[in-house]
Amino acid sequence: MNCRYVQSRLSAYLDMELTGHEHQLIRSHIENCIECSTEFERLRRTKHLLRQLPVVQPSQGPEAVLVRLRAQRATVSQNAVIRVGWRSVRWWQMAVGAAAIGVFLWWNSTVAETPSDVTFASSTPKPLLFRSSSEPSLFRMRSPLPSEMLNPVPFNQPVFSTPILPTNYYPAHNSVPSFEGLYHTFYFQSR
Amino acid sequence: MTHTAIAQSMEQELLDREFDALVMRYYQQVYNLAYRLTGNAADAEDLTQEAFLRAYRFFDRYDPTMPFMNWISRILTNLYIDEYRRRKRLPTLSIEERFENEEGEEGEQLDIPDPGPSPLDIAESNQYKEAVQEGLMSLAPEFRTAVVLADVMGHSYEEIAEIMNTSIGTVRSRIHRGRKQLRDIIQRKYPELFERGDLK
Ligand SMILES: [Zn+2]
Numbered sequence: 492m493n494c495r496y497v498q499s500r501l502s503a504y505l506d507m508e509l510t511g512h513e514h515q516l517i518r519s520h521i522e523n524c525i526e527c528s529t530e531f532e533r534l535r536r537t538k539h540l541l542r543q544l545p546v547v548q549p550s551q552g553p554e555a556v557l558v559r560l561r562a563q564r565a566t567v568s569q570n571a572v573i574r575v576g577w578r579s580v581r582w583w584q585m586a587v588g589a590a591a592i593g594v595f596l597w598w599n600s601t602v603a604e605t606p607s608d609v610t611f612a613s614s615t616p617k618p619l620l621f622r623s624s625s626e627p628s629l630f631r632m633r634s635p636l637p638s639e640m641l642n643p644v645p646f647n648q649p650v651f652s653t654p655i656l657p658t659n660y661y662p663a664h665n666s667v668p669s670f671e672g673l674y675h676t677f678y679f680q681s682r
Numbered sequence: 683m684t685h686t687a688i689a690q691s692m693e694q695e696l697l698d699r700e701f702d703a704l705v706m707r708y709y710q711q712v713y714n715l716a717y718r719l720t721g722n723a724a725d726a727e728d729l730t731q732e733a734f735l736r737a738y739r740f741f742d743r744y745d746p747t748m749p750f751m752n753w754i755s756r757i758l759t760n761l762y763i764d765e766y767r768r769r770k771r772l773p774t775l776s777i778e779e780r781f782e783n784e785e786g787e788e789g790e791q792l793d794i795p796d797p798g799p800s801p802l803d804i805a806e807s808n809q810y811k812e813a814v815q816e817g818l819m820s821l822a823p824e825f826r827t828a829v830v831l832a833d834v835m836g837h838s839y840e841e842i843a844e845i846m847n848t849s850i851g852t853v854r855s856r857i858h859r860g861r862k863q864l865r866d867i868i869q870r871k872y873p874e875l876f877e878r879g880d881l882k
Binding site: 502503508534537538541543548555557 | 698701702705706709710713714717718723726727730731734735738810811814815829830832833834838839854857858861862864865868869875876
């Protein structure tokens with residue numbers, strides 16, 4: 492076994508990455524060869540210096556990553572709305588939309604004729620879509636539903652009532668499946 | 683909205699939650715790897731963020747039998763080597779091609795700047811650490827990556843081969859050549875570190 496061969500194996504020997512037999516051969520050579528044992532000692536010190544390097548502490552934590560992840564998830568769900576909204580509209584969705592327009596027009600005219608002291612509108616619990624903008628949303632960065640995009644709504648009704656809040660305002664995870672999650676599903680299914 | 687869609691959305695929600703937990707758990711370790719590769723905080727932070735975002739994009743392909751740290755190390759080192767090549771406009775020729783025929787001492791003569799006169803009264807180990815990091819920065823990215831994965835992160839050759847998507851023989855050669863080049867650089871600046879006697 493010549494020195495050249497031994498020296499080409501010294502790092503692997505140092506790292507205990509040789510087979511038992513080869514390890515033994517290198518070891519017995521090093522014990523009897525000054526040149527190779529000197530070279531081995533230098534490599535050992537180099538590794539030692541590397542291992543002594545301290546773990547570097549980042550100046551900021553993982554928040555920046557989490558914020559960017561949330562933004563990315565929101566973007567994906569918005570793209571999905573566009574794709575799903577215009578691709579997979581079925582006839583019955585069209586029919587429901589048309590019916591909704593009819594019902595709304597009828598309801599609108601009824602309300603217009605009702606005297607102002609009737610408390611019908613304000614005492615009724617507000618459905619989700621008509622929630623006032625001051626209430627925090629259950630959903631992070633909620634995007635319009637496909638049905639919302641199809642059904643015309645009165646101009647004075649806040650349909651997209653979700654206030655835009657700082658990202659950290661929203662809980663990281665909801666206990667209920669979010670709409671954006673559903674959009675994810677559609678997005679991946681339609682690809 | 684079908685039941686399947688709802689079930690899948692809940693599944694996505696769980697995956698997102700799981701991934702966020704992984705970010706929090708491994709951020710510091712990943713950052714440390716990025717720092718030892720890039721040598722500065724700003725690049726390390728960028729690289730760390732990009733690695734996590736890319737990992738998220740491909741999370742559905744993650745095989746949980748591989749430790750997450752190894753998987754994200756693979757993504758990060760790929761990003762790093764690509765970016766390094768792009769910035770330095772170096773050709774992506776295989777290191778093995780350059781070294782294929784040699785076995786012994788003569789490594790590639792890298793263009794290492796002369797470190798200048800070394801102060802004789804160096805007692806501060808911090809200065810050694812700086813010299814080690816500086817030396818790492820002089821290595822070719824593949825060598826630096828292999829050495830950092832082995833000696834800083836403590837990975838086995840088998841794991842490094844998986845992370846760097848190469849053979850164990852290549853890993854062995856990269857680590858050996860990387861260490862030898864590093865030793866030469868440090869020794870030129872701080873010869874006392876390699877003189878006879880115990881390591882500090
Ligand atoms: Zn020898």
